[in-house]
Each structure stands twice: as structure tokens, then as C-alpha cells.
Amino acid sequence: MKTGKKTQLDLDAGLSDIQRARDVLKKYIQQTPLVYNQWLSETYDCQVYLKLENMHPIGSFKIRGATYKISTLSAEEKKLGVITASAGNHAQGVAWGSKKLNVSALIIMPRHAPLVKVANTKALGAEVQLHGDCYDDAYDTAKAMAKETGRIFIPAFEDKNIIAGQGTIGLELAEQADKIDFVIGSVGGGGLMAGVSAAIQALQPQVKIVACQALGSPSMIESIKLKKAIRLPSTETFADGIAVAQASEGIRKILSERVDQWIEIDEDSIAESVLTLLEKAKILVEGAGALPLAALNQTRNQIKGKKVVLIISGGNIDVNVLSRIIDLGLVRTGRRLRINVLIPDRPGSLSRLTDLIGKQEANILQAIHDRNEPFTKLDQTEVALTLETRGPEHSASIIKVLKNHVLRLELGR
């Protein structure tokens, strides 16, 4: 208990710590925009504001904590250089901050880390070494190498100055909007929400904090329930920015006092929120940054008529992944229809089919007509169609019409 208390006090950044962090960070980074979103506000019958942390040079809020932490090192420590382990945004934060402050940085990334993130971290001037099969292996290697080399280890979240740096978001929010009712953000390690809650509740005590985690990676939510930091055997979410297996006991204690509501978000809802933010807010958001929007569905009643800030924590999503999210999202929202139809294998059959679709005002995105498909009768042929439609009702009416004109119609995946 005593140790716990001490850990918490060591970690918990207060308003003055965060104000000090801001004075430093002002020299290096621009304040991020807070943008009102009309569509979301009308949809959820409240005032929704988006804090665009994806607009930072490295595309995520991690630039704040990492840069501030490095700035607090002594001249001697700076000479020794820094080291960290990360598969993503923290790596880029440490690389960016080190470059600005002229400090040598060594980043240990797991061997399977996304190639784009390795390339981006190298492009920021850091030395990158690949070690181990997962984040935890990389972490162990980095800790060992810190001892060997004397480099200063920069934690991703369990550090008072890291938390103070992330907390500067809260100071900006308090200046950018008055009378905020809810601040909603996602939790991986929890550094972001520990810092933001400290700042915003000091300045606007009425603010309620809503924290979200992915259903497939609920390390902090489980720790809060059990009143003890736990380690998940594995994390399963495409929101890689918050896939943290080992919760921090110190941060658990901070968040257990400050968070008013915890929400778990499933993968489909995260993907759908990425697509909604793209279409309705015109911003690119990574999985971790999309959770706060998904949380609105589960807080509909509480937030009605209130002023709600969603922290859009980052935008580092691979465009290949985005492309898949768009495809799946269009299918899910009924704007992309996949069907397999069986038609007679006679000249003109395909033409009649496409003509029928054209008359329904649907756009054919893909048609695979495979006469050699081995499991159909000799006088039949299957066509796999991907259509663009206006929405679920339009899709349903197309299916109805086509059913009357083909031998068989099945929904595709």
C-alpha cells in the first residue's frame, strides 16, 4: 500500500507540472485545433468537438510526452543519449524529440513492426534496431541495453514527465472551450488520460472523464475491476496504438480516481468510426484515435445536450488497412453489395444482367464471370458482382428485382 501510494505520487503530474511542460513544448510544437463537428453534434444531439492530435508532425500526441521528457534530462544525460522500445507512435515521438533537442536516440522495435513505422522512425534520424518477436521482447532488450550503454530509457507512459507532457492537451482544451461537460479519450498505457484528466479537472472541475479501451485489449479496464494492475496474455485489436498487455499499477491508481466511466469498444465499431471520421470530419484517424467516437453510442443518454470533446489521439494508419476499412464499411452500411448470381450460360445472358443492374441505377464496381467454375452445371454460369448502391433500401430493392431474373442469387462475403 505504501509503495503503491509512493508510485502514484511519483507518477501523478499536477497542474503546475503540466504548465511547466507546456512552457517547454510551446517552443517546439503548434497547438492542435479543436474543431466543432456539426454532423456528429446533430447525430448525437449534443455539441461534439474534436481535438486533432493527429495533426502533429508525427501524427500523434506522443510527440508531447516524449519531447518534454527528453527536455528534462540533464546536459550529462543528454550526452549519453536515449533509448526506448516501441512498435509505433512512441518510437516516432522519441525520435522527433531527440532530433529537436540534439540527443542521440536508439529505438528498439520488434522484428514484426510495420515496415512503414520503421521507415518513418528512421526518417526522423533515430537509429532503429529490430529485436524479438513482440513488444515485450523489444522492451526487455531496450531495458538491458540501457544498462549496458548508459543511455536513458524513455518510458512510453509510466513516467511523471511523460504524463505531464500529454497533459498539455488538457491545458489547451481549457483555453479553447469553456464549460466542457465530457472529455472522451482512449487508453493504452493510460498516460494520455492521466495527464489530460489532471489538467482539465484542475481548470474545469465539472468535466467528466470517459475512457475507452478495445474489447480485445482491456488491460486497464480489467485492472480497474480487479483493483490491481494485470497483464493480459495477449492483445487482439487492430488499434495497435493502444494494444498494451501490461497495465501500470501507478497509472491504474490515478485513473481509478479520475475516470467517471469506462467503455469497451469492439473491433467493428472502431473500424466504422474510422470511416465516419473520414467521411464526416474529413480527417484520417488510426484505430486508437477512433474509439472516443464509438463511445458516443454507449453514452447517448448522458451526453444529450452536453459539450463533449473527443480526443483524436493519432492518425498513423496504414493506407492498405484504410482501404480495407473503407471496403468493409461500405459493405456493412449497405452501400456496397456483393452478390453471386447464377445465370444461363447462353450468349447475351451477361448483357441482360448488366442491363438490369444499370436500370436499377447501381454502379458495377466488379464483375467476375467465370465460365470455368467447376461446380456449376454445363448450361449455367456464375457471376460474382460488387455493386455500389445508395444504401440498404436501394440494395434490398436491387436484390428483389434481380431474384426474379436469375436462376439463383446468394449474398457474397
Added chain:
Amino acid sequence: MKTGKKTQLDLDAGLSDIQRARDVLKKYIQQTPLVYNQWLSETYDCQVYLKLENMHPIGSFKIRGATYKISTLSAEEKKLGVITASAGNHAQGVAWGSKKLNVSALIIMPRHAPLVKVANTKALGAEVQLHGDCYDDAYDTAKAMAKETGRIFIPAFEDKNIIAGQGTIGLELAEQADKIDFVIGSVGGGGLMAGVSAAIQALQPQVKIVACQALGSPSMIESIKLKKAIRLPSTETFADGIAVAQASEGIRKILSERVDQWIEIDEDSIAESVLTLLEKAKILVEGAGALPLAALNQTRNQIKGKKVVLIISGGNIDVNVLSRIIDLGLVRTGRRLRINVLIPDRPGSLSRLTDLIGKQEANILQAIHDRNEPFTKLDQTEVALTLETRGPEHSASIIKVLKNHVLRLELGR
């Protein structure tokens, strides 16, 4: 000549007109963010700022001119209601402004207008009627119906108050950044750049104006060359927001005095810029809004070391189109590799092939293995592969390795 002068004076909004527009618009819309972009700044060796007009409720700057214009109508005119013709952003601007000001709006859209844009305009509360096969047909219908019904016609660009509304962007820029060297924006009808140039050059006379048009729709550029407004027989660009065939003589005169440089942008460069803004600025931009970025390549020498503002005019791009742009962009930048390989039709052949690709650290996005493909020999089979790679060098080395292990390798489309 005299008529021309008069037209120009009638159209040309001055600083005080634009300030008046801003006083009105302040009640309805938020100032849009001006965001520094580090990646673009380093890439072009200058300071690049993005003016995010895609963040408006309707996703484009058209909200400014339309809302201000409607606000200037007399109480009597407002009672009569408004009418306009548009296939896209202006329609949404008029619908939005009319709703705010409690004015009845009728929008004439061409029958082929994107379904999404029709739906969005209706969702804003306007009545939408579909007439004619192209914009010009819809325009003629709207003008005729204005006479019949007494509704006030709201022009898309050729109107002093519309231009004053768009000009408010220039006032915001002057407040958000000092000592701007270049403002780069795209031109369809030219209302945007007529207004912006008036405001910014009145407040910061040193600013040079760079205007871009799509190579497939250069109505204003051709008009400037010929010193006379022309009409293109057709427009061919996916940047639908600036596909304007008929140039305005009045706006031609304004822009001929104010624009320092005209730049034409090809379709591939527009698509590539959409992808760059998505990945490096985390924003969704439509074709018309991406031209200013593409213009940087053609002004590299002039802008070196300068402060450059790109007006990101809008973000209303269909996600189906975006999905195609991502796919094409990844192929073009060598990060997605499409190849067709011929392998022996023996058990284990496909497994050996995929194993080889795995060892090259490429990710298989799609593999179509079609044993029934009718044009190959009986003992051979073709596999169409789509691979995710780290870039052109990685792609080249994969091709080199595979060539030594397959019967034939062809690059796919």
C-alpha cells in the same frame, strides 16, 4: 470595354465588402484552422501551411459565399425563396445557408449527379429536383424556373457577395499568419481566388497569388491567354469541384490583374496529392482541394525558404473514389506490386511460391490461382499476385528473386 469595366466593378469585392461579409458569417461558421505541415515544409524546403476549408459543416468553402449571399437578400426576397443549379458543393452551401437563415431553397441538379451529393443536399433540408443530363442543362432549367417562380437565383461564383463571402478566407489568413509569401488555390469559376486575393493583398501586399486548374478543365487559363472568357466544349477531370466549362468574363478580368502565376495540373498529380495529404497531413481532400499541393512541384524554385499557404478548398470525395486513388497511388509509388507468374501445375508449387514471397518480407494482399485459365498449357498454371512492399527498391528485388524461380513473370496492371 465599358461594359467589361462595369461587370468587373460590379463583381470585384473590396476589403470593406469582405469585412462586412465576415461580420455576418461569424454568427454562423467557425474560423477554419491554419495548420503548419512539417513533412511538406521539409520536402519543399519552405514553410507550408494548410488552410483547412474541408473542415466546414458542408466540407467545403462554398458555405461562405452562399450563406453570405443569402443573408444579403431583403426580407421580401427571402420570402420568395432561392434557387440554384449545382452538381455538388455549391448546392450544399446554398442548402446549408438557406436552412440557417430560414429561407426556402430549391436546388436543380443534373440527373447524373453523384447520389451521395443529392442525398447530402436533401439532408440539409433543401428541395432537390433532377433536370437534364449535365450541369449546363440544370443551370438553364434553374434560370428559367427562377423567372417562373420568383425565387432568387444564387450564382455559384459570378456575384460580388459570393466573392466577398469566399474572400473571408483571406481575412482569416492575414490574422492567422504574418508575412505570407504565397497563397496557392484552385480555380473552377474563380470566385474563391477573386475573393481571397482581394482580402490578402489588401492586408499583406507582398503576397503572390498562384492559381491552379486541372489540365482537363482549363477554362480560366485559356481565357486568360486569349484575354477573353471562353467556353470549353467539355471538361475532363475527376476534380468535379472545379470542372467549369464556361468562364466568367468579369472574374477573368479580376484574376488577370491579381494572379501572379497560373499552373495546370494533370490527373495523376491530383490523385497523388490526395493520397499525400491523406498520409502526411491526415486530412481527406477532394480532387479540387488537392491541386495546390500538386502546384508545389512546379514552383519549387520560387517557393524555396518562403511561407506558403495552400487553400485546401474541400473534402467531399466519394470514399469509393478514394479507395481507387489509394490503390492506384500504392501501385504508382511502388508500394503495391501486381505480377502474374506462371508456375508448374504440380502439388506444392503454390506453396513454394508463397514461401519465397514470405522470405522476401512482402505481404500478399491477393492471390488469384486459376487452374482453369484456358490459355495456359496443361502442366502450367498462372497466379496473379498483389503484394504490399516497402517501396520501389523492395519491389525490384522481389521481382529479381521470383524471376529465377518461376517459368514466366509479367507485371500486372
